[in-house]
Amino acid sequence: MTTPTSPVFDELALVERARAGSSEAFASLIRQYEGKIFRLAMNITQNREDAEDVLQETFLSAYEHLDRFRGDSKFYTWIVRIGVNEALMKLRKRKQDKSVSLDQEIDTGEETMVREIAAWGENPEERYSREELGGILDKVVQSLPPSFRTVFVLRDIEELSTEETAEALNLSVPAVKSRLLRARLQLREKLTRFFKLKGDDTFAYL
Amino acid sequence: MLTCKQFIEELTDYLDESLSGESRAAIEKHISQCPNCWVVADTTRKTIRIYKGMEPYPIPQDLHDRLLAALERKKAAMRQTS
Numbered sequence: 248m249t250t251p252t253s254p255v256f257d258e259l260a261l262v263e264r265a266r267a268g269s270s271e272a273f274a275s276l277i278r279q280y281e282g283k284i285f286r287l288a289m290n291i292t293q294n295r296e297d298a299e300d301v302l303q304e305t306f307l308s309a310y311e312h313l314d315r316f317r318g319d320s321k322f323y324t325w326i327v328r329i330g331v332n333e334a335l336m337k338l339r340k341r342k343q344d345k346s347v348s349l350d351q352e353i354d355t356g357e358e359t360m361v362r363e364i365a366a367w368g369e370n371p372e373e374r375y376s377r378e379e380l381g382g383i384l385d386k387v388v389q390s391l392p393p394s395f396r397t398v399f400v401l402r403d404i405e406e407l408s409t410e411e412t413a414e415a416l417n418l419s420v421p422a423v424k425s426r427l428l429r430a431r432l433q434l435r436e437k438l439t440r441f442f443k444l445k446g447d448d449t450f451a452y453l
Numbered sequence: 454m455l456t457c458k459q460f461i462e463e464l465t466d467y468l469d470e471s472l473s474g475e476s477r478a479a480i481e482k483h484i485s486q487c488p489n490c491w492v493v494a495d496t497t498r499k500t501i502r503i504y505k506g507m508e509p510y511p512i513p514q515d516l517h518d519r520l521l522a523a524l525e526r527k528k529a530a531m532r533q534t535s
């Protein structure tokens with residue numbers, strides 16, 4: 248039984264009302280997802296101005312094409328896909344003259360090498376304040392090559408499935424898995440500096 | 454017994470819990486005997502957990518206001534063309 252205070256966010260009903268012309272309903276959808284779309288845009292474009300444009304273009308495009316939302320996926324998955332496309336277009340535009348390819352599979356075999364082995368405590372992030380931790384996590388994720396970063400952001404931050412990520416990025420499922428593995432290993436390696444137990448030495452293997 | 458390299462190749466599916474029971478058992482056997490791979494599995498799992506736990510910051514009010522204003526303009530434009 249649902250009560251008016253039910254925490255379940257009935258987004259299908261909201262989408263229906265927005266489609267019928269309710270500004271209030273679409274504003275609720277914006278409030279629900281703008282933070283996530285903006286974070287996604289920042290993570291992919293790494294540029295504040297671009298991310299602000301992406302945020303706006305994503306919701307305007309979603310509003311315009313609301314009738315294309317079928318309701319067979321979650322509204323969030325649908326709007327994330329619009330956001331990813333907007334963000335990738337911005338990124339490509341920025342990188343045009345820098346010969347950075349998003350589509351090319353970079354396989355030097357190096358990325359799955361593990362160099363730093365040091366144990367972390369149970370909750371190693373508790374050593375840092377929320378702001379410090381946010382700064383560390385952002386900096387580290389931004390050091391990834393764009394093709395790994397985008398996959399990691401969608402799979403592990405925005406929590407899309409492997410299939411949804413593949414679809415949003417126009418990649419095969421094995422390509423998503425391989426980039427995700429390398430992204431996770433690189434992040435793990437870079438974070439070890441911040442999270443390892445004091446006095447635990449790092450050494451290389453593999 | 455799985456090699457360390459084979460373990461690394463399976464790590465993502467292991468952490469996402471999408472391995473068959475048999476492959477899963479092979480991984481668990483490997484990490485119970487190989488301290489280095491145990492550390493890699495544990496710290497990679499924590500990496501994912503820590504990123505998942507990050508709540509997005511609320512977006513600045515003026516950005517939110519500009520978004521709503523742009524939406525109003527869009528609506529007006531859509532009314533005119535329909």
Ligand SMILES: [Zn+2]
Pocket residue numbers: 456457460483487489490
């Ligand atoms: Zn091993």
